[in-house]
Amino acid sequence: DIEQNVGVCWRCKTPIEFINAKQWFLKTIPFKKLVLEMSNRIKWYPDFMKKRLEDWVNSLEWDWVISRQRYFATPIPVWECKKCGNIVLAREEDCYVDPTVDDPPVDACPKCGGELKGCEDVFDTWMDSSISPLYNTFWKRDEEKFKKLYPMSLRPQAHDIIRTWAFYTILRCALLTGREPFKNIMMGGFILSEDGTPMHASLGNVIDPLEIIEEYGADAFRCYAATCSLGEDNPFRKKDVVRGVRLLRKLWNIERFVSLSIGDKKPSKPSEFIDIDAWILTRYSKLVKRCTELMDSFNYSQAMKEMEKFVWHEFADHYIEMVKGCVYRGENLESVRFTLYTIGFGIMKLFAPFFPHLTEEVYHQVFKKFEKEESIHISKWPEPILIDEEKEKYGEEVKKFISAVRRWKSDNGIALNAPIKASCTYAPEDVINIFLRSRNIIIDTLNLPREHKFIPGSPExxxxxxxxxxxxxxxxxxxxxxxxxxxxxxxxxxxxxxxxxxxxxxxxxxxxxxxxxxxxxxxxxxxxxxxxxxxKGEEGNVINLYDAVYLVIET
Incomplete structure (x- = not known):
């Protein structure tokens, strides 16, 4: 017996035998430079993926084998002479043609008069896929639409088929049109099993997305998908789906508060914003600008992180807690309602590409009666509202103080909404002046006594x-x-x-x-x-919250 290495099918492990056989080829080697030139005209996302195409093109040593010996695929539209082997190609006006069924365009071989037999080979699947930009832009069917639509704006695809789909598309479209097929190409990655290995039915590690959607919902599942960085393979992480459920619940609760706070008519822009409204609108406007830049470069995972951070740690944890007193006491309503409406609606628009179902539901329940569009998904992308660097600084100082007191409450087992007997706050004069501008908001948020004093300087x-x-x-x-x-x-x-x-x-x-x-x-x-x-000389404890900011607690 002779032992030797034999290639097998990666799925069913059946031994593979290589057989020499005549095949059809498409010339590619003479056009390597053309492909690279076209590639340089395309914006690659992420940029380093272009190197994979360049390495593949530069490594090519033979032309593209375009024929396959299979039952199902696009027939190769040629007939071969049984006698001399001469080839008769189908006429363009006769295509689509199946030469095993349809008659040839001539009765006999033009060269020797021999009988013609239809080619039984079929095309490589990439022969069809590689002209998808031409088909989608009505090439040879509607010249006006073709001029308007070609090159296409975007090719989304996985990185494993750069050497096939991307390469063959650029090659064929360049040869047929003289131009690149698309302006941008975006590379997605693979979702792997939870242990980081590729999913295969034969390995029994396939995660059924329908089961995940049934348990957690489509939007929560999309939350996980949106965290996957462009061009990278990512193990499936159920904890990110669970995190998506929490984020969706938080967004729903935020919009409920917005709905209950804005009243019966669309809030108008006030003549002047209170400090914390100017602060949060500035933070929101910077978020919109940043996320627009990220989405324009298809960096959706980072955009998602920026949005989530703003919602949890700026809007919900701080701003909404600060303005609850205004809403309940009826103070500064013109400024607060406009801010709540603008940001509430704006974050729904930002999240709409990621959470289409929740955002559409919120739109119809809260905002549609004030807006003209039938769906949030056809509304305008949000734009920056306000940039006020000074008020942003003021708001950050107020947020910092409130956060420090709330942290002290938490560390000492005091409920965040519980009242505390704090007689006064000491801080540098410029900081005290900022606190005084938002005095009622600070007192309401922290449940301090109404007579609480803000004193410039440091206590002895x-x-x-x-x-x-x-x-x-x-x-x-x-x-x-x-x-x-x-x-x-x-x-x-x-x-x-x-x-x-x-x-x-x-x-x-x-x-x-x-x-x-x-x-x-x-x-x-x-x-x-x-x-x-x-x-000195007084009762009460002094809490040094941070820097030179002190809170005096009565004992």
Missing amino acids: VEERIKDIKLNFAKIGPLLRDKSKEVAKWIAEHKDKIIKKIETDGDITWKDIGIADLEGSLIREGYIKVEKEVKI
Whole structure:
């Protein structure tokens, strides 16, 4: 027996035998330079994908084999003379032709008079696919439409067929028209199985998208797809589908609030915006500009990230929380309603290409009665509304303060909407002036007392030791069985130890009755000191929120 390597079908593993046989070819080698010239006229997204085409073209050493020996495909429209092998080509006006069924254009071979037999070979599938731009632009059928539509604006395709579909399309269209087939080419990637391997039915790792859609919905599934970077293969991530569900729910809740807040008529643009409206409109306008640039370059995954970040961390988490008091108290409604409507409608337009179902539903429930278009998908793409760098700075300062107080509440187990007895805020004068411009919004959002004061400058404070705690991670391995005894002694003499620390700044082992050890307990990390900051001569704790901004909490 002789052992040898044999090629097999990658799907069914049937051995493949290579047979020498006559084939039909299309000349390509003489046109390599032409293809590269046309490629340079096309904008590639991502740009590095063009290198794959260039490498393929430069590696070619033989022409394109365009014939296949199969049952189903486009017939090759030629007849061959049984006697001399002469070829008779179908007339252009007779096409589409099947030479195994249709008669040849002549009765006999023009060269020797022999009988003609229809070619039983069929075209390579790329022979059809490679003229899709010509078919789509009515080439040879409607000259006026062809001039208007050709070259096409975009070819979306996967990167694995650059050497086939992209190459053959550029080649044939250039030979037939003298021009590139499309202005832009966008390369998608593959969706892989969850472990990062290609999906194959034979491997049993195929993820059925219909099952995902049935469980989570089409828009949530599209959320995952929109996170996949252009030209890159991506493992399927169910967590991104779940994240899509959360984002859709957040968008729905945002639009419910917008709907309940804007009233019965379309809000008009106010003569002047309050600071936080000018801030969020500036942030929104910069988002629109950025996302438009990203979408124009087909970088939809980054556009999606920018939109999601704005919705969660600017509009919902901050702006809407800030204006709830205005809506409920009826303050600054002209400015707030216009802002809510403009951004609420605008983010629906931004998300429409990604979430067509949710955005259409929201449009019909909230905005259609104020707008003329039948569908959000035929409305105008949003445009920047306002750029006010100074008000953006003001809004960021207010947001920073509110975020810091809310974070302090959360760290101390206080509900974010719970009132806090904060008597005043200290900050540099320029910051205080910004806070005062949005005073009611800050007080409503943080549920501060109405009499809360905003005071320029810094308070005169003093630090007091609030508590001391043993660091058992360090003291345990050192003292072992004595650890509990030492901990008990410290707990019983805590006040005495605190006074010693306030006087000397530290304590030693000898201070707590352990004479055989040397060293400082605080500096060496055996004891942790918790301090509180108070205003000299007054009750109440001072919270240093950030930089030189302080909040005074009554005790």
